[in-house]
Amino acid sequence: MDELVQRLPFLCVIGTLVASFCMPVLARWKKELCAPLATLVSGSVFIVSIFIAHYVMQGNIIRYGVSGWAPPWGIEIVVDPITSLMIMLLSGICFLICIYSFAAIKHELERIVTGWYYAAYLLCMAGMIGLVISNDVFNMYVFIEVTGISAVALVASKGTREATEAALKYLLLATIGSGFILFGIGFIYMITGNLNITFIAQELDPVKGNYPFLIWTAISFLVVGFGVKSAFFPLHLWLPDAHSSAPSPSSAVLSALVVKVYIIAFMKILFIAFGLEIFHETFIRHLILVLAVIAMLAGSFFAFVQIELKRRLAYSTVAQIGYIYLGIGLGTPWGLAAGLLHILVHAFMKTCLFLCAGAIYYQTGRKKVNDFSGMGYKMPITMGAFTIAAFSMVGIPLFGGFISKYGLALGSLEADLPILILVIILSGLLNATYYFPIIGQAYFTQEDHAVHHTDGGHSEPKKFQRDQIPLSMLVPIIILALGIIYLGIFPGTVLNFINQTVAMLL
Amino acid sequence: MDLQLFLLNFPYFVAIILFSMGTLIVLTQPNLIKKVIGINILQSAIFLFYIIVGDIHGGIPPIYDPNLPDALYINPLPSCLMLTGIVVGFSVTAFALALIVKLYIYYGTISSPNFMKMK
Numbered sequence: 001m002d003e004l005v006q007r008l009p010f011l012c013v014i015g016t017l018v019a020s021f022c023m024p025v026l027a028r029w030k031k032e033l034c035a036p037l038a039t040l041v042s043g044s045v046f047i048v049s050i051f052i053a054h055y056v057m058q059g060n061i062i063r064y065g066v067s068g069w070a071p072p073w074g075i076e077i078v079v080d081p082i083t084s085l086m087i088m089l090l091s092g093i094c095f096l097i098c099i100y101s102f103a104a105i106k107h108e109l110e111r112i113v114t115g116w117y118y119a120a121y122l123l124c125m126a127g128m129i130g131l132v133i134s135n136d137v138f139n140m141y142v143f144i145e146v147t148g149i150s151a152v153a154l155v156a157s158k159g160t161r162e163a164t165e166a167a168l169k170y171l172l173l174a175t176i177g178s179g180f181i182l183f184g185i186g187f188i189y190m191i192t193g194n195l196n197i198t199f200i201a202q203e204l205d206p207v208k209g210n211y212p213f214l215i216w217t218a219i220s221f222l223v224v225g226f227g228v229k230s231a232f233f234p235l236h237l238w239l240p241d242a243h244s245s246a247p248s249p250s251s252a253v254l255s256a257l258v259v260k261v262y263i264i265a266f267m268k269i270l271f272i273a274f275g276l277e278i279f280h281e282t283f284i285r286h287l288i289l290v291l292a293v294i295a296m297l298a299g300s301f302f303a304f305v306q307i308e309l310k311r312r313l314a315y316s317t318v319a320q321i322g323y324i325y326l327g328i329g330l331g332t333p334w335g336l337a338a339g340l341l342h343i344l345v346h347a348f349m350k351t352c353l354f355l356c357a358g359a360i361y362y363q364t365g366r367k368k369v370n371d372f373s374g375m376g377y378k379m380p381i382t383m384g385a386f387t388i389a390a391f392s393m394v395g396i397p398l399f400g401g402f403i404s405k406y407g408l409a410l411g412s413l414e415a416d417l418p419i420l421i422l423v424i425i426l427s428g429l430l431n432a433t434y435y436f437p438i439i440g441q442a443y444f445t446q447e448d449h450a451v452h453h454t455d456g457g458h459s460e461p462k463k464f465q466r467d468q469i470p471l472s473m474l475v476p477i478i479i480l481a482l483g484i485i486y487l488g489i490f491p492g493t494v495l496n497f498i499n500q501t502v503a504m505l506l
Numbered sequence: 507m508d509l510q511l512f513l514l515n516f517p518y519f520v521a522i523i524l525f526s527m528g529t530l531i532v533l534t535q536p537n538l539i540k541k542v543i544g545i546n547i548l549q550s551a552i553f554l555f556y557i558i559v560g561d562i563h564g565g566i567p568p569i570y571d572p573n574l575p576d577a578l579y580i581n582p583l584p585s586c587l588m589l590t591g592i593v594v595g596f597s598v599t600a601f602a603l604a605l606i607v608k609l610y611i612y613y614g615t616i617s618s619p620n621f622m623k624m625k
């Protein structure tokens with residue numbers, strides 16, 4: 001039994017990869033089978049990941065050398081509590097988006113690209129899972145490229161002019177980013193002669209006084225590289241275009257998951273390979289804190305001026321990435337735990353918001369936030385979920401976002417930087433300024449002008465109608481909204497996972 | 507400056523200069539094909555860097571020779587890693603060119619300052 005569980009994370013990646021390569025072939029034969037197969041694969045990975053999480057929660061850590069090679073020579077897979085949580089999150093959200101895609105893909109994409117879309121989708125999922133479970137920096141680079149290229153393919157799959165342009169921009173900047181990461185890995189290899197994170201930590205410890213400049217260079221290259229990849233504020237230029245022009249299921253994956261896995265990988269390298277001493281001694285911590293504060297404020301400001309809903313959500317992601325980096329920069333137990341929790345909560349919120357945006361586009365064809373009057377009556381369930389996610393984004397108690405912001409505030413007290421609480425509150429208020437008008441317009445304004453004209457000026461009393469979108473789009477939205485409330489009221493289970501990891505890292 | 511040390515570490519300087527050049531080309535050139543060339547220069551710089559990291563002064567290629575029991579071989583691992591890097595570079599180039607072909611169909615040009623501007 002133990003041996004089987006040890007192999008499971010590796011099998012998840014391989015299984016998803018194999019399924020992804022089957023997709024284009026399957027699409028030639030029967031296009032209708034692609035979506036069910038992708039759902040089946042992501043669903044079974046989700047079930048397997050629950051098994052893994054259960055095993056890891058009993059205090060075991062999975063360490064598996066791929067194809068029987070012992071760690072310093074072979075590639076090692078390590079699944080600790082946060083990794084198992086991330087696998088569960090990745091496959092779970094991918095599963096929900098897959099269910100949503102059944103109808104959405106038929107509506108938003110040309111029929112001929114369906115097979116290729118699902119191939120890229122599963123490839124992206126396999127890349128993300130591989131990235132979080134890998135304990136080998138070069139293997140991480142390979143998975144970074146797999147995730148990056150397939151994410152670009154997800155954007156480009158729409159085939160419109162904007163989507164192609166955004167995809168090319170994303171591809172070029174992401175390649176520069178991974179070039180920087182590869183360079184940084186090269187410097188680490190120069191210092192230590194190892195690629196396994198555990199062994200790097202061992203080798204680096206006695207010699208770190210001898211190569212201060214080289215360590216500095218390695219960290220700077222990695223910060224720039226992972227910063228571009230995860231859209232850290234001044235390096236976020238590719239994100240708004242790519243996330244707003246992609247089809248809505250892909251924007252949900254890109255915004256909720258793809259930018260986060262890079263942060264997990266970066267955190268592993270920073271905290272485990274380099275260690276806390278280097279983290280505190282070099283000024284990397286101060287850099288991350290300053291940039292995170294700027295990201296939190298500037299991202300929200302940029303979001304405020306956007307008119308298109310998906311663009312607004314994309315800029316909001318830039319601000320939320322700032323929160324996660326703030327947690328890492330604080331480097332205190334509460335700060336780090338809140339940063340990790342925010343990865344999870346934000347994945348739920350942003351997926352929910354993007355899926356709602358897609359559903360609104362599906363039913364009414366509207367994209368601009370100022371056309372949403374009366375939307376709360378036409379699509380009560382979708383707008384209800386949207387409202388829950390937006391409240392959570394602002395940080396209202398009883399919703400998931402509150403817990404992580406509260407944790408960040410506690411973390412900044414621990415780190416003796418109370419001024420950051422002001423920044424967190426200010427950013428939360430800015431979030432309110434760009435989400436609440438949408439909700440207010442949806443529920444509290446008059447009906448459309450168009451309706452007025454057809455009725456001859458009589459405004460009928462507003463009535464709730466059931467959403468005119470397929471059930472397969474509605475169910476994931478409802479599950480995500482319930483998940484946000486669950487995280488807000490019972491965060492204990494998840495925090496338990498996270499605190500185990502934080503205790504290991506700090 | 508110690509000339510001997512400089513000459514010994516000459517390839518590192520070349521790698522850094524090429525890397526900076528590649529990055530600059532990608533970010534500043536309006537022509538999309540030139541941007542792709544910039545990506546290739548950037549990646550070649552990284553390949554060069556890894557190969558020098560694996561180099562040992564006076565080492566011979568790492569092919570086992572039974573006649574030379576105590577020969578000094580260079581470190582083959584970084585060169586092997588770069589095989590993966592080359593494959594990645596190839597696929598990125600192919601993908602970028604495919605996207606550029608599509609953009610050419612839409613715009614009728616591949617060189618416009620309107621591409622890639624910030625919105």
